[in-house]
Amino acid sequence: MSQVFEPLRQQLLDAASTFTDGPAALPEILAGLVDDVDHSLAEPLEIFPVCHHSPASALAMGRRLREKQPKVIYLELCEDLQPLLTELRNCRLPVALQAFASELEGFPATWGPLSVVAPVTEASAEYQAIAYALETPGVELVLVDRSADHVFQWAPDEPDGQDREEPEDDLHGDAVGVEIGDLRPRFAELEQHLLHHGQVRHWSEWWDQYVEQPLAGADHDTYRQVMTLVGSLFRRLTPAGTRRLESDEERERFMWTRIRSHLAQSGVEREDCLYVCGAFHAVSRVAEAGSQPGTPDLEITPRSGTTWLYGLIPSSHSAIEAQFGLAPGSVSIAAATWEKGLNRFGLKPFRLQGQKGTRRRAAKALPPAVAAEPATDRLTEYLAAPAAPGGLDDEELRGWCVDLVRLARRNGYLASTADAIAVYETSVLLASMRGRARPTPYDFQDAAVTCIEKDVVPGRRDVRRLCEILLGGDKVGQVGYEALPPLAKDVHDRLEPLGLDLQARKIRRALIDLVANPELAGCSRLLWRLQYLLPGHAVRTVMGSRRLGERSVQESWDLDLGRHQRTLIELGYEGVTAEQVLEQRLRRSVRDPKATAADALDAVEDSLRLLDSPRLSDELGIRAVELLAAERTVDDAPLVLARIRRLIAYFESPAHPGGSLPSWCEQFVKAGYAHYCTLLPMSFADEETGVRQVAAMLGFLFSMESLALSLGCERTQLEMSVQQSVPHGPAKTALFWAARHQLGDLAVGDLRHNCDELLANPLVLPSFPHYVSGFVHALEPVPRLAPFVVETLSKAFARLPDPVLLPWLPTLITTLKQDAPELVPVLTREAGRTFPGTLSALDTWTAPWNRMAQKSPAPRQLPVPAASTARRLLDAHPLTALGVAALLGRTSEWSAAPAVAAPDQEPAVIGPAKKLRETHPDTTDAMASLIGG
Known part of the structure; x- marks a missing residue:
């Protein structure tokens, strides 16, 4: 020591x-x-402690690189991100280096997709080191931190950030951030103590006030000793045994092992090297720390079998703040401090040749390297000296106040010169109350919110956001064309005929007229595929459709690929072209363990709409048959019915080139017919199966019956399935009656008689609405029951008491809207045919079912129960009998008066009924059995 x-x-x-x-x-x-x-x-190998995105660290780094001119720089960054560093030349900062993996091997499937990002800004020490190393001949840059694979290998549980809710403007998504130079207390009580006594609200504000500003102009020795002291303080106050501390120590063992390995292989002198790491790691005391030969190494495990993909994604100040828990606006303030420090101290920063979006500064040759001097104590003088008056001077503060009022007026605020004066005075007052010689940007923000915003925000931007814009705004980076993955380049190349700047960070409107410009058909197909693949509003159609069998001749699109670069870049990790990615996703969706037959049919429809690949469609269809045969529930029956109907209609339409059903579709109908016939009795009796699912099953069986029979299915299977069914509940009972009617076992008159009996029973009235709901769902399998359903609804509205009717009406409307919206037009059209079209005609209107009741004679009380079936049919349906007689050439008036008969004799049949019965006994008996007489 x-x-x-x-x-x-x-x-x-x-x-x-x-x-x-x-x-x-x-x-x-x-x-x-x-x-x-x-x-x-x-330590002989110079350790340079930094803080994440700290302008003071960046300024100190720039000074030290010019003085020392190291030959090797060891940087705390994932070692497998090294090839991406040269691509920073083609980007506009801030951007983030990313490692991405969607197909996992050796990790739990619930972790996927895995993503690690390391954001880079110009006002950061790491970017200065990268730019110096890449632009200076003979300098080697070595990344020494854990690889992305080891980051997740050493994670004990699900990594931080995987369950985090993704903010709308978070360009990093749910990625795990690599905290280069992270410096924050790991002891919650210490952080609260510092915030309370520093009279600040957030850690970023405390750091800027008490560390960032005082160190901005400090010499190298002072900066290095102070940062090391702060890192030591936070490290020693970190509770022992915490997972965070153990992870930090594992990283330190890894990094020093890599450093010693490189020193041994390259033979470079330690005095010619620089190790850039977080201040927290600069004071490491693990056994593996140090560059001395013979120090024990960490046994590094091999990487897993996971295939990692690497690229650059755009980043932003707000994304960095959200990912690392910084105060809103702190990165924008850091960028402004960086520019202010460069101008104040006359420094020339290092930057990559051709870097976009950074201020061009005259190149300056490196001065001769300065020999290292013996270390001296700078801490005593620094800790004893009074704090330098940092913050905003009077002229700068006045300029900010005036500019903010001007910006506020543009955004709808009723701000004036008086508000500028108020913001100025309040900023000074807040700084004085918080023990500061000058107001800081944070004091200015608080004063602006207090004096201008008050309690109303007239537009999209509040005053705090306006303050960030004043400081330079939420700067968003951009990845250049040359640094894009092949898929993103292919998208830009294929959309070039549209003549739009797709890199612009604003919405571009694309108008496509396929009649006048048929050469744009390729652009149209690609846009439809991108809209399916990209989430959000990166590609959004305004006009046009691409449903099955439809092709628009004119389309309008809103393209916002410039602000959604990240999604397009990550799409490039899945394949080389959009078509390849789409095909992979469709195959993966039907092979998922949770995939259903409805999902497979949806994938078939998507492949037909978006891809011209009959082979893929047949493959997905065969998978749909397999999934349907393996299902043991009917939860997705409505979706299956709707999608297979749509597909069959497409295959049988002229839009389909083949003009016939593919083999998989015939197999699906046969499998579905047998499958639903088998599950029908259980579904009728199961309480958990809803009436909509049972209706969809019957809809499949009845609507596909003719096709299924032509393919070799037997109708007796359906008949036996219905006969074995025992419905549970009123709604399923009504559906069961409708199924029997469709099979010819129950006439409409019997249905009407059953409903009348229900309405006549006061004990059943409270449950009658459920019967009506069942009949409404019955329109799916038996659409010809629409007149009867309208009749039943009308009788329910007319006869149900208010305590039953009024609570049921909202339920009926909600049910129709959510479960059966496609049945509402059927009921509406039938009601329009049934009810009068004008209000005046309503007074003299009589319902058809009431007219039938009036014309039909009252039931005869027969003295003996020996009346024949044919006679009861003719008496109950005289109009039908006359119609049949007319068809048979027997026209006459009906006479229903029975002849006088003895009590033990059958009443005589007279008039045309007798002649009809005598002439055509087989016909009358057959009709009686069909109608149920």
């Missing part, structure tokens, strides 16, 4: 003994801080 810091160590121990009574942890902590600084400075 050197004696450089012995006076400071003794001074801190004396202070600890003065303020504490007896042995305590404080002397040990204070002495340990100095020991950590001494230990870090004694």
Whole structure:
């Protein structure tokens, strides 16, 4: 241990003994801080401590690189991201280096997709080191942190960020962020203590006020010692045994192992190297730390079988703030501080040749390297000196106030010169109350919100957002064309005929007239595929459709690919072209363990709409047959019915080139007919199966019956299935009656008689609405019951008491809207044919079912029960009998008066009924059996 810091160590121990009574942890902590600084400075390989996206660290890094001119830079960054660094030349900062994996091997499937991002801004020490190394001949840059694969290998549980809700403007999504130079207290009580006594609201504000601003102009030794001291303080106050501390130590063992390995292989001198890491890692005391030969190495496990894909994605100030828990606007303030520091100290930053979006500065040759001087104690002087008056001077603050009022007026605020004065005075007042010599940007933000926003936000932007815009805005990076993956380049090339700037960060409207410009058909097909593949509003159709069998001749599109670069880039990780990715996704969707027959049919429809690949459609269809045969529930029966009907209609339409059903579709109908016949009795009796599902099953069986019979199915299977069914509940009972009617076992008159009996029974009235709901769902399998359903609804509205009717009406409307919206037009059309079209005609209108009841004679009381079936038929349906007689050539008036008969004799049959019965006994008996007489 050197004696450089012995006076400071003794001074801190004396202070600890003065303020504490007896042995305590404080002397040990204070002495340990100095020991950590001494230990870090004694390392032959220079350790440069940094803080994440700190302009003070970037300024100090720029100075040190020009002085030392190292030959090798070891950077705390995932080692497998090294090939991406040269692509930063083609981008506009901020961007993020990304490692992405969707097909996992060796990790739980619930973790996928895996993603690691490392954002890079110009106002960061790591970017200065990268630019220096890539632009200076003979300098080597080595990334020494864990690979993306090891990040997840060493995660004990599901990684942080995988369950985090994704903000709408978060360009990083749910990726795990690599915190380069992260420096924040790991002890919650310490952070709260610092925020309370510093009179600030957020850690970013405390750091800017008490560390960032004082170190902006500090020399290298002072900066290095202060940052090491802060890292030591946070490390020693971190609770021992926490997973976060263990993870940090594992990273340190990994990085020092990689550093010693490179030193041994390259033979470079340690004095010519620079190790850039977070201040928290600069004071590491693990056994593997240090560059001395013979230090134990960490046994690094091999990578898993997961295939990782690498690329650059756009980032933004707000995305960085959201990912690393920084205060809103803190990265924008850091960028403004960076520019202010460059102008104040006359520094020339390092930047990559051809870098987009950064201010061009004259190139400056590197001065001769300065030899390293012995370390001296700079901490004592720094800690004893009063704080330098940082913040905004009067002229700068006045300019901000005036510019903010001007910006606020453009955004709808009724701001004036008086508000500018109020913001100025309030900023000074807040700074004075918080013990600051000058207002900081955070004081200015609070004052602006208080004086201008008040309680109303007239537009999309609040005052805090306007303050960020004033500081430079939420700067969003962009990946250049040359750095894009092959798929993204292919998309840009194929959409070039549209003549739009797809890199622009605003919505572009594309108008496609396929009649006047048939050469744009390829662009149209690609846009439809991108709309399916990309989430959000990256590609959105305004006019046009691409349903089965439809092709628009004119289309209008809103393209916003510039602001959705990340989604397009990550799409490029899945394949080389959009068609390849779409085909892979469709195959993967039907092979998923949770896939259903309805999902497979949906995939078939998507393949027919978007891809010209009959082979793929047949493959997906065969998978749909397999899934349907394996299903043991009928939850998706409505979806299956709707989608197979739509597909059959397409295959039989002229739009389909083949003009006939494919073989898989015939197999699906045969399998579905047998499948639903088997499950029908159980579904009728099962309480958990809804009436809509049973109706969809019957709809499939009845609507596909003719096709199924032509393919070899037997109708007796359906008849036996219905006969074995025992319905549970009123709704399913009504559906069961409708099924029997469709099979010819129950006449409409019997249905009407059953409903009349239900309405006449006061005990059944409360449940009658459920019968009506069942009849409404019965329109799916038996659409010809529409007149009867309208009749039943009308009788229910007329006869049900208000305590039953009124609570049921909302339920009926909700049921129709959610479960059977396609049946509402059927009921509406039938009601339009039944009811009068004008209000005046309603007074004299009589319902058809009432007219039938009036014309039909009252039931005869026969003295003996020997009346024949034919006679009861003719008496109950005289109009039908006359019609049949007319068809048979027997026209006459009906006479229903029975002849006088003895009590033990059958009443005589007279008139045309007798002649009809005598002439055509077989016909009358057959009609009686069909109608149920």
